Amino acid sequence: EDVFNRRDNIERTVTVASFYMDETEVANIHWLEYLYYVKLDSSAEFYESALPDTTVWAKDLAYNDPYVDHYLRYPGFRFFPVVGVSWRQAVDYCAWRTAVVNMKLAMDAGIEDLAAESAGGRIPLETGVVLPDYRLPSEAEWEYACRAGTTDVMYGESDRIAWYKENSNGETHEVGKKEPNSWGIYDMLGNVWEWCWDIYDEETYGSYRIFR
Secondary structure, three states: OOOOOOOOOOOOOOOOOOOOOOOOOOEHHHHHHHHHHHHHHOOHHHHHHHOOOHHHHOOOOOOOHHHHHHOOOOHHHOOOEOOOOOHHHHHHHHHHHHHHHHHHHHHHHOOOOHHHHOHHHOOOHHHOOOOOOOOOOOHHHHHHHHHOOOOOOOOOOOOOOOEOHHHHOOOOOOOOOOOOOOOOOOOOOEOOOOOOOOOOOOOHHHHOOOOO
């Protein structure tokens, strides 16, 4: 409901191409793997830039010190969604994941030498071995995956599939603990906020600008 008549929530039909999406949110264990390899082959400056901001847990008049100190690295939080990650950090993670996954696929297929021969050190998609780049979903893609074929306003939100204020106790929870939506994707609603590739701009409705 556009109470203040801002006209930045106009419903419109959009079309998205076919895409894949991870079944769950990126968890601490995935980010720790990323940090491990970044520390091995990158500068100390870049490693520092890849560390999540754990101070997001710190709040006035709240005792969240254990989360600030342990949420990312304590074994009990291994499969909780990573938090305190900026948009730029998320994009860098996608680039790293693309590189390591495709190199492993190329090695398994015995064509890793193609990376040295191709422009930019990338193995051509035409080989049929490597995958397209991992990336953040666009807002339209995210909503399409979240709705999973439903048309109701709350996208099927219920205690069965989503963590939200009334059932989460104000905490994050392990990924994949609630039931998935009808397309097999977990935690599209609730648990933590998620990044999209495009940005929010209240003027977009009338400007048709493209952001790259």
